[in-house]
Amino acid sequence: MTELYQVQELSFRYGAVPVLQGIAFATRAGEFIGIIGPNGSGKTTLLKLLSAILKPNTGKIEFGGMDLRSWNRHDLAQKMAVVPQETAFLYTYTVLEIVLMGRAPFTSLFGFDRPEDLRIALESLKQVGLLDMADRSIQTLSGGERQMVVIARALTQQPEVLLLDEPTAYLDIRHQQKIYNLLTRLNKEQGLTVVVVSHDLNLAGQYCHRLIMLSDGQTVADGTAEKVLTKERIEAVYGCQVLIDRHPMTGRPRMTLVPHDAA
Amino acid sequence: MTVQRWLYINGLFGLILIGAILIALLMGAEPISLSEMARILEGVPHQADSAKAAILLQVRLPRILLAGLVGGILALCGVVFQALLRNPLADPFILGVSSGAALGAYLAMLFGLQSTVLGFTAMPLMAFAGGLMSIWFVYLIAKVDGQLPITGLLLAGVVVNAVLSALILFITSVLDAGKVMNILVWVMGNIGSLDYRIIGTLAFYTLISGVLLLMTAKPLNLLTLGEESALTLGLPVERVKKLLLVLTTFLTGAAVSVSGIIGFVGIIAPHAARMLVGPDHRVLLPASALVGASFLILADTIARTALGPTEIPVGVLTALCGGPFFLILLKTKKMHG
Numbered sequence: 001m002t003e004l005y006q007v008q009e010l011s012f013r014y015g016a017v018p019v020l021q022g023i024a025f026a027t028r029a030g031e032f033i034g035i036i037g038p039n040g041s042g043k044t045t046l047l048k049l050l051s052a053i054l055k056p057n058t059g060k061i062e063f064g065g066m067d068l069r070s071w072n073r074h075d076l077a078q079k080m081a082v083v084p085q086e087t088a089f090l091y092t093y094t095v096l097e098i099v100l101m102g103r104a105p106f107t108s109l110f111g112f113d114r115p116e117d118l119r120i121a122l123e124s125l126k127q128v129g130l131l132d133m134a135d136r137s138i139q140t141l142s143g144g145e146r147q148m149v150v151i152a153r154a155l156t157q158q159p160e161v162l163l164l165d166e167p168t169a170y171l172d173i174r175h176q177q178k179i180y181n182l183l184t185r186l187n188k189e190q191g192l193t194v195v196v197v198s199h200d201l202n203l204a205g206q207y208c209h210r211l212i213m214l215s216d217g218q219t220v221a222d223g224t225a226e227k228v229l230t231k232e233r234i235e236a237v238y239g240c241q242v243l244i245d246r247h248p249m250t251g252r253p254r255m256t257l258v259p260h261d262a263a
Numbered sequence: 264m265t266v267q268r269w270l271y272i273n274g275l276f277g278l279i280l281i282g283a284i285l286i287a288l289l290m291g292a293e294p295i296s297l298s299e300m301a302r303i304l305e306g307v308p309h310q311a312d313s314a315k316a317a318i319l320l321q322v323r324l325p326r327i328l329l330a331g332l333v334g335g336i337l338a339l340c341g342v343v344f345q346a347l348l349r350n351p352l353a354d355p356f357i358l359g360v361s362s363g364a365a366l367g368a369y370l371a372m373l374f375g376l377q378s379t380v381l382g383f384t385a386m387p388l389m390a391f392a393g394g395l396m397s398i399w400f401v402y403l404i405a406k407v408d409g410q411l412p413i414t415g416l417l418l419a420g421v422v423v424n425a426v427l428s429a430l431i432l433f434i435t436s437v438l439d440a441g442k443v444m445n446i447l448v449w450v451m452g453n454i455g456s457l458d459y460r461i462i463g464t465l466a467f468y469t470l471i472s473g474v475l476l477l478m479t480a481k482p483l484n485l486l487t488l489g490e491e492s493a494l495t496l497g498l499p500v501e502r503v504k505k506l507l508l509v510l511t512t513f514l515t516g517a518a519v520s521v522s523g524i525i526g527f528v529g530i531i532a533p534h535a536a537r538m539l540v541g542p543d544h545r546v547l548l549p550a551s552a553l554v555g556a557s558f559l560i561l562a563d564t565i566a567r568t569a570l571g572p573t574e575i576p577v578g579v580l581t582a583l584c585g586g587p588f589f590l591i592l593l594k595t596k597k598m599h600g
Contacts, residue, residue, distance in 0.1 A: 048491075051495055052494070052495075073494065073497050073498065074497040076497065077495060077496055077497030080495070081495065082492075082495035084489075084491060084492060087488055087492060088489060089488075090346075091487055092541070092542060093484075093487075093541070093542050093543070097484075097541075097542075101484060101485060101488065101496060102496070104481060104484075104485055104496045107481070109481070110477070110478060110480065110545065111264075111480070111545065112264060112265060112266055112269070112545070113264055157496070
């Protein structure tokens with residue numbers, strides 16, 4: 001497998017506040033990676049650095065064998081798609097119009113949509129199960145549906161890597177399952193590399209092949225769910241009592257919170 | 264957006280603009296019939312038509328063209344600002360181009376500057392310079408590490424606007440009443456019958472900047488998703504923001520310098536167009552420009568004929584008749600979903 005990201009001694013500060021320190025890891029194409037950790041541990045910042053929205057203060061990120069800084073935005077958007085935690089839709093675009101914006105890195109300057117672009121956009125909508133909503137106004141959709149539309153837009157970029165920042169943060173369990181099932185399918189069938197930031201240790205543990213756990217801006221664990229999601233580590237990093245057992249069907253670690261009066 | 268749909272929508276709005284121009288040509292103190300107008304425009308006027316030809320071609324037409332250009336510019340820049348600042352309430356004057364231009368005009372008036380360049384008198388030239396200067400200040404204040412954060416831009420705009428307005432009030436308080444009236448008419452916004460040379464310069468200018476702005480339709484669509492999303496969709500956001508700021512500043516500066524501060528067109532035309540054709544900037548930009556041009560031509564026609572021979576400042580009229588029209592549009596659109 002080819003190397004995709006090569007992160008070396010990465011540090012980042014917002015002004016004087018250090019957020020990430022000495023992060024280092026490498027990823028291969030086709031991986032399904034979860035970035036986990038408590039609030040303020042630097043997950044979102046790391047994702048923004050990986051997606052070249054932010055630039056590292058020290059250290060470097062190589063993507064596809066080249067420093068991320070020397071990538072041209074346009075070329076990068078043909079390889080990498082990003083799904084932010086939330087998108088505010090200012091004007092009443094239709095679902096299809098939003099999804100077609102995923103073709104922006106491929107169309108000409110003025111950007112008339114070609115039949116090819118339309119076909120890819122509709123295919124993406126089909127994959128997220130929203131084909132019948134193509135002509136609806138984005139503002140009439142529920143939060144879960146909007147997030148699906150943004151994922152469809154990302155797929156319309158036909159990326160090699162998909163970066164997602166807590167894609168299920170505000171969604172119900174049905175949408176959580178839908179999104180993670182979709183990611184698993186894309187990863188398995190199309191070899192799409194997935195990097196997802198998640199607060200939900202159970203979701204990340206069940207679906208991701210590899211977890212990177214951050215705490216106070218540093219990597220504290222990197223490996224399979226079995227290796228990373230241990231009772232001791234979670235209690236140390238999050239400072240709360242948990243119970244770890246196994247999912248009866250998958251055998252993956254499953255975490256349950258221990259209420260104060262049950263301990 | 265396909266080529267066919269683009270041509271269809273813009274063709275339709277183009278026809279509306281032509282209709283507005285024809286109506287505006289027919290209206291005025293001197294009655295001119297449709298057949299007389301046709302003869303004059305075809306260039307085969309009867310002997311008896313010569314006075315009317317002069318009115319039509321030397322008085323009404325240049326004024327109509329100017330109104331169309333100014334309306335088109337303000338609407339176009341309004342659309343850009345509403346996307347760039349991610350704020351539906353933005354208009355072309357939001358960053359202070361108007362108060363800068365007004366101050367320039369005041370100074371020209373105050374010092375009685377008389378020189379002309381390319382047919383432009385001192386007042387529009389000073390207004391143009393003032394508009395550019397104010398945005399340059401706003402830019403310098405808002406810039407952080409080579410980037411232009413939107414909130415900083417808006418705040419800097421508000422502050423520069425406030426300071427310049429205070430300066431204007433100060434100058435007003437020391438000027439004599441006659442001069443104040445003169446400049447007040449300009450500030451309220453009015454379209455005059457200018458020289459064809461000036462209109463030609465403005466048209467040339469608008470055409471070039473307008474075509475460049477049309478090229479930013481796709482980036483504007485991406486910008487409405489937020490700057491980070493736009494970045495990850497391949498847009499060099501900071502470069503695009505600066506380009507847009509330069510283009511809109513030059514355009515609004517030019518419009519304000521020849522017509523004063525005509526409010527409302529720049530906010531209402533984009534919204535009206537958006538309600539009619541949707542938010543896709545590839546068609547919204549040209550449609551807004553055409554709507555803005557038609558709207559200001561009709562408003563100016565009313566301004567010069569309604570109370571004839573007294574003229575109503577068109578800037579007053581745009582708000583007066585544009586407001587209710589906009590409310591009706593808003594209301595009916597809501598009812599029909």
